[in-house]
Structures are given as structure tokens and as C-alpha cells.
Amino acid sequence: MTELMELPRNEEGIAAVLGILKQRFGDRFETGQSIREQHGHTTTWIVNQPPDGVVFVDSEEEVQEVVQTCIAHRVPIIPFGTGTSLEGHVNAPAGGVSVDFSRMDQVLQVNAEDMDVVIQPGVTRDGLNTYLRDTGLFFPVDPGANASLGGMAATRASGTNAVRYGTMATNVLALKAVLPSGEIVKTAARARKTSAGYDLTRLLVGSEGTLGLITELTLKLYGIPEAISAATCSFPTVEAACNAVIMTIQMGIPVARIELLDALSVKGVNAYSRLDLPETPLLLLEFHGSQASVKEQAESFGEIAEDHGSLAFTFTTKPEERSKLWAARHDAYWASLALRKGAKGISTDCCVPVSRLAECVTRAQEKAGALGLIAPVVGHVGDGNFHALPLIMMDDPDEVARAQEFVSWLNDLAISMGGTCTGEHGIGQGKARYLLPELGEGAVSMMVAVKHGVDPLNLFNPGKILVSDV
Structure with missing residues (x-):
């Protein structure tokens, strides 16, 4: 069990804010035990530290109002999307107010010619792509869970498509956020590139709610490929499968997705999703492009796989078969628990x-x-x-x-190995102590300086990312 320190509580301030927010928001402000626990950490083994109250906001102006109220009374603020994060990001170690963005779920503007979209932070990944399905465009970042895009930006999420389309860091063009000062800031325009000043967009993407509460996002979109092919390839060992991946990347084959499941994961997926995949290490791939290029990519990968001892290689372009395979991959967590x-x-x-x-x-x-x-x-x-x-x-x-x-x-x-303790889950509470050995004292000191400069009272998601706050 990850042990967490309780931070000092401002009981007088919390009591005052609970009264003010209840009067202002009525039924959209809740203090019941169960709803508070739902807005604390629930996903893995980190202890649940619930907030003192939960406010369901409808607009940027309401977010600003909540922030100004909490700042005036020195009460912590914790943003909440859908609660799918894994490192204690939504816990409230000093108590305070959870700001739930689920009602801010509107797609504000689709700019099809420019291939971008402006949304509120509570829009989910699945919800956005459902909205876009008749435009010929899609948003590719796919962490598996149907997370809110505001939460995905806050944690710099990634997922199965990142090898081709990048992470949230490369797909957020601009955003708006409420700062600890109570001001609303817009970080950039819709242009695809800029050299105008500090890159505030990248600063806030991945800041995990410690520097600002995201109220609007401008995201890149991509054309839905002409052809999509999914493939499965079994190997005798995990090492052989990984070596095939290395060669595929080094050869420059533009795979859209390339996922590994070890033999134990395949066993769980077979039972949970009623598949009959060979229960050996497996690569699950997807190729995007024209009919000809997809076929060429699959054939090139097949040659690499054969050189690394593949046991079986099959691919399909049928949407229903592709969907079944990727649904099984996304259910791998639950399939593993069933083991x-x-x-x-x-x-x-x-x-x-x-x-x-x-x-x-x-x-x-x-x-x-x-x-x-x-x-x-x-x-x-x-x-x-x-x-x-x-x-x-x-x-x-x-x-x-x-x-x-x-x-x-x-x-x-x-x-x-020159890697990181977190490729996509973020630091939160669970990995705070690994930030210093990974980045060094200079980088962490710079982060502390930024945090103290933007949030001198340490009221925005305190106890996250930086060890000095935990």
C-alpha cells in the first residue's frame, strides 16, 4: 500500500467555503460520504483521500467563481474528470473542494478545413469521436479508458495510437485555464505552430491540475484513413516479440498501433473476451493508409516477424473483427483481474x-x-x-x-536505462519520489519555482508531482 502524508487542513476556511458553495450551487454541490469517496482515488492501491465537497460546474465562469471563493478562504482545489487516473491525482490530502467537469461536455467548434476542434474539458474521447464521425475526421489519442479530454491533457496521456499520432502533448494546440490568481488565461491561437513567447500550452499539459484548471481545449484532428488493417502475430518469447518491434520501428514502417500482450495477458483476454488467440506472447497491430500502403505495411511487418521466429501472423480489414480485437485489448486490465x-x-x-x-x-x-x-x-x-x-x-x-x-x-x-518511471500515467502522488532521481535536482528545483510562482499558496491540487509538497 502506498503510504501518503496528510497535509495540514484549514478547517475554518473549509467550513466557510462549504457553506458558500452550498448556498450558491444548491444540488450541484454535494458533501455526502459516498460521492466524496468517488472523487478520491479509487483505481489502484493508493489510499483514498476524499475531498470535503464536490461541485459540478457548468461553465468557465463557474470554475472561476469556485476558484476565487476557495482562494479567498485558503482552501485546496482538486480538478476531477472521470476518475480514471492511476497515481492518486484526484486525492485531497489537505481536504478541500473537488471541481467535477463532467457537465462541461460541449463540442464548441469544429474547424474541418483546419482539422482542429474546440471543446470543453468534460468531453470524453469516445464522445468526441462519436460527434466527429460524419466529418471524416477523428481524434487519435486513445488511453483505453473513456477518459475526459481535460483530464487527458492534465496528465499528458498517451495510448495505443501514440506511436503514429503522438500523445496529448503533441495534439493540444491551445487551451484556456483558470489560474490560482483567479484569472483566465489563453495559452495560444489555433495556428499549427508559433514562436510567440514561452510555451504555456506545454507547461499546462501534464501539470496535473497543479498550475491551472483547464476550461477549454483546441485539439488537432486527423482524417479517417482510407483503409485500416488489424493484425495479430504470435511469438515464442516476449524477447522475440520486442525485438520484432525494435526492428519495425528502426525500419520506419508507419504502424498506427503496436501492442504487446504476454502469454498470461493473452490467457486472460481469451477467457474474458471469448477469443481463441494462441496463448503465447502476442503483438496486436494496426496499419492506416491507402489500400495499397496498408497491404505493403502488413507484408513488410510479416517479413520482420518471420525473421524473429513468429509462430502465426494474420491480418484483417473487416471493421467488426478489428473492433473485437481492440475491445479485447482495452479490456486487458479487467481480463487480468479475472486471472x-x-x-x-x-x-x-x-x-x-x-x-x-x-x-x-x-x-x-x-x-x-x-x-x-x-x-x-x-x-x-x-x-x-x-x-x-x-x-x-x-x-x-x-x-x-x-x-x-x-x-x-x-x-x-x-x-x-535512460527511460522514465511514467510513460503516460503521470506522477501524481504515487511516483513523486522518482521525479528527483529521474530528472535531477536542477529540473525539479525549476518545477518548484514555477509552482511557487504561479500558485504561491499551494492550493491547486497540493501534494501532487513535487515531493516537497507530499
Whole structure:
């Protein structure tokens, strides 16, 4: 269990703010125990630290009003999208108010000619693509969960399509946010590039609510490909599969997705999603382009796979078959939990240079085995990012301790390989202590200076990212 420090509470200020917000927002401000716990951390083994109240905002002006009220009374503010984050981002270690953005879910402007869209932060990934389906455009960042796009921007999310289309960091053109001063800032125009001053968009993307509350996003869109092909390829070992990935990237084959499932994950997916995939390490791929280019990409990959000992390679262009495969991949977390009834899944998230991928994944599997842990592996391996998922009985202190040892070891291993302790989940509370060894004192000191300059009272999502606040 990740141990968390409680930060000092401003009881007088919290009581005053609860009264003010209840009077102002009525039924859209709630203080019931269950709703507060739903807005604390619930996804993995980090302790739930619920806020004192939850306000459901409808507009940017209401966000600004809530911020000004909380700042006046020195009360913490914690943004909440859909609650799918994995590192304690929505916890309230000093109490305070959770600002729920789920009602701010409007698509404001689709600029089809410019291939961008302006949205409110509560719009979800699935919701946006459903809205866009008749335009011939789509938004590609796909973390698996149907997360809110505001939350995805705040945590610099990534996912299965990142190897071709990039992460939230490369797909947010501009945003608007309410700052700790109570002011509203617009970080950029809709232009595809700019050299105008500091890159405030990139500063706020990934800041996890510690510098501002995102109220509007301008996102890049992409044309829906003429042809899409999905493929599965089985290998005798994880190392062979990873080496095939490395060669695919080095050869410049423009795969849209290339996902790894180890044998244990495939077993879980087969049972959960009623598939009959060979229960050996598997790569699940997708190719986008013209009919001719998709065929060429698949054939080129097939040759690489054969050189690395592939056991079976099949591909399909049928939408229903592709959808079934990717639905199974997105359900891999739940499928893995079914491998051990009653267990909690602890999702790790390291990312290494692609050339070190095979070594890192193999060593992670060996370490889990040595510690006696059941830890299926999946990953967005086209960019070196993978997740091991130890399945832990939380009432077994020895097993919890071994899982803690594994998570710490894996983070340190990734950093030692020139990688990161988090490819897409963010730092939050769970990985705060790894930021210093990964980036060094100078970089962390600069982050502290930015945080103190923008939020001198430390009221925006306190206790997240920076160890000095935890």
C-alpha cells in the first residue's frame, strides 16, 4: 500500500467555503460520504483521500467563481474528470473542494478545413469521436479508458495510437485555464505552430491540475484513413516479440498501433473476451493508409516477424473483427483481474528507449517471478512503453511488500536505462519520489519555482508531482 502524508487542513476556511458553495450551487454541490469517496482515488492501491465537497460546474465562469471563493478562504482545489487516473491525482490530502467537469461536455467548434476542434474539458474521447464521425475526421489519442479530454491533457496521456499520432502533448494546440490568481488565461491561437513567447500550452499539459484548471481545449484532428488493417502475430518469447518491434520501428514502417500482450495477458483476454488467440506472447497491430500502403505495411511487418521466429501472423480489414480485437485489448486490465479472483491490480507504467525494450520487459518478468508475483504484461511497445500488472491480495502484508519492492525496482530500472518511471500515467502522488532521481535536482528545483510562482499558496491540487509538497 502506498503510504501518503496528510497535509495540514484549514478547517475554518473549509467550513466557510462549504457553506458558500452550498448556498450558491444548491444540488450541484454535494458533501455526502459516498460521492466524496468517488472523487478520491479509487483505481489502484493508493489510499483514498476524499475531498470535503464536490461541485459540478457548468461553465468557465463557474470554475472561476469556485476558484476565487476557495482562494479567498485558503482552501485546496482538486480538478476531477472521470476518475480514471492511476497515481492518486484526484486525492485531497489537505481536504478541500473537488471541481467535477463532467457537465462541461460541449463540442464548441469544429474547424474541418483546419482539422482542429474546440471543446470543453468534460468531453470524453469516445464522445468526441462519436460527434466527429460524419466529418471524416477523428481524434487519435486513445488511453483505453473513456477518459475526459481535460483530464487527458492534465496528465499528458498517451495510448495505443501514440506511436503514429503522438500523445496529448503533441495534439493540444491551445487551451484556456483558470489560474490560482483567479484569472483566465489563453495559452495560444489555433495556428499549427508559433514562436510567440514561452510555451504555456506545454507547461499546462501534464501539470496535473497543479498550475491551472483547464476550461477549454483546441485539439488537432486527423482524417479517417482510407483503409485500416488489424493484425495479430504470435511469438515464442516476449524477447522475440520486442525485438520484432525494435526492428519495425528502426525500419520506419508507419504502424498506427503496436501492442504487446504476454502469454498470461493473452490467457486472460481469451477467457474474458471469448477469443481463441494462441496463448503465447502476442503483438496486436494496426496499419492506416491507402489500400495499397496498408497491404505493403502488413507484408513488410510479416517479413520482420518471420525473421524473429513468429509462430502465426494474420491480418484483417473487416471493421467488426478489428473492433473485437481492440475491445479485447482495452479490456486487458479487467481480463487480468479475472486471472486471480479478489486481487487488486497494480498498474506500473515505465517507458524506455525502444532499443532497451526487450531487455527491460524480460528483466521485469524475471523479477516478478523471483518475487513470486503474478504480473501480466501489456504495452504500447512501439514507443517503448509497457505496463506490468502485479495481482495482489491486499490482506497479505508480505505480498504487498513484495509488490512494493517490484514497483520500486522497475521504476529504478527504467530510469537507469535512460527511460522514465511514467510513460503516460503521470506522477501524481504515487511516483513523486522518482521525479528527483529521474530528472535531477536542477529540473525539479525549476518545477518548484514555477509552482511557487504561479500558485504561491499551494492550493491547486497540493501534494501532487513535487515531493516537497507530499
